[in-house]
Amino acid sequence: MFASTARRKRGLHSLVTIAVAAASVLAVTACGPGESADSSGAPSPTTSASTPAAAEPSPSGSSDGKGAKSPQQQVDAFLKEYKAAADNNDTAGKLKAKKDYVILQYQPQLAEWEAKNSADGVFRAQNVPVSFVTKTDEGRTTQDSVFVIATFQWSNADGTRVEYQVDRQDLKIRNILELD
Numbered sequence: 001m002f003a004s005t006a007r008r009k010r011g012l013h014s015l016v017t018i019a020v021a022a023a024s025v026l027a028v029t030a031c032g033p034g035e036s037a038d039s040s041g042a043p044s045p046t047t048s049a050s051t052p053a054a055a056e057p058s059p060s061g062s063s064d065g066k067g068a069k070s071p072q073q074q075v076d077a078f079l080k081e082y083k084a085a086a087d088n089n090d091t092a093g094k095l096k097a098k099k100d101y102v103i104l105q106y107q108p109q110l111a112e113w114e115a116k117n118s119a120d121g122v123f124r125a126q127n128v129p130v131s132f133v134t135k136t137d138e139g140r141t142t143q144d145s146v147f148v149i150a151t152f153q154w155s156n157a158d159g160t161r162v163e164y165q166v167d168r169q170d171l172k173i174r175n176i177l178e179l180d
Helices: 002-030 071-087 091-101 104-117
Strands: 035-037 043-045 131-136 145-153 160-167 173-178
Touching: 071 091, 071 131, 071 145, 071 160, 071 173, 091 104, 104 173
Parallel strands: none
Antiparallel strands: 035 043, 131 145, 145 160, 160 173
8 A cells, every 4th residue: 555655646746747847848938039937937038147138238239129139239249258358368269259250251361361460350450459339330231231330449549440240140240341
């Protein structure tokens, strides 16, 4: 009798576990992108340490509502990651940022520009800027590309402006051009 009751309890416990797991899956799949279910099963927004929402607010625009970054946010994230690596003389970190944000086909041109000019192709300078702000150039935006301008501030010089051409589909940087 005891073994039978214990088996029934284990079986009932297993059924409850499966039911809870199934309810969780249903609640999560019923949520839209960027949402999760709270304990009542209702959708609630989520954030994580790796998303911009958990970081300090960026002056670079807003999300498209689907959880994806805007082209301006993408450039801002790239420059923050790249600048942090440059500030720490982290060559591997700079290469990783380029790999993650710059289209593969443009990277040889970027390296060629750097060798020819003895400067950093991302900043278009020999130094690392103290700070920067990004802004979308609405007048140059096309069906396929968005142009984002970063204005870099230097410790002992006037600001310079660099334009980043971003593909609308994959949000990868396609070209970098110094404006000043």
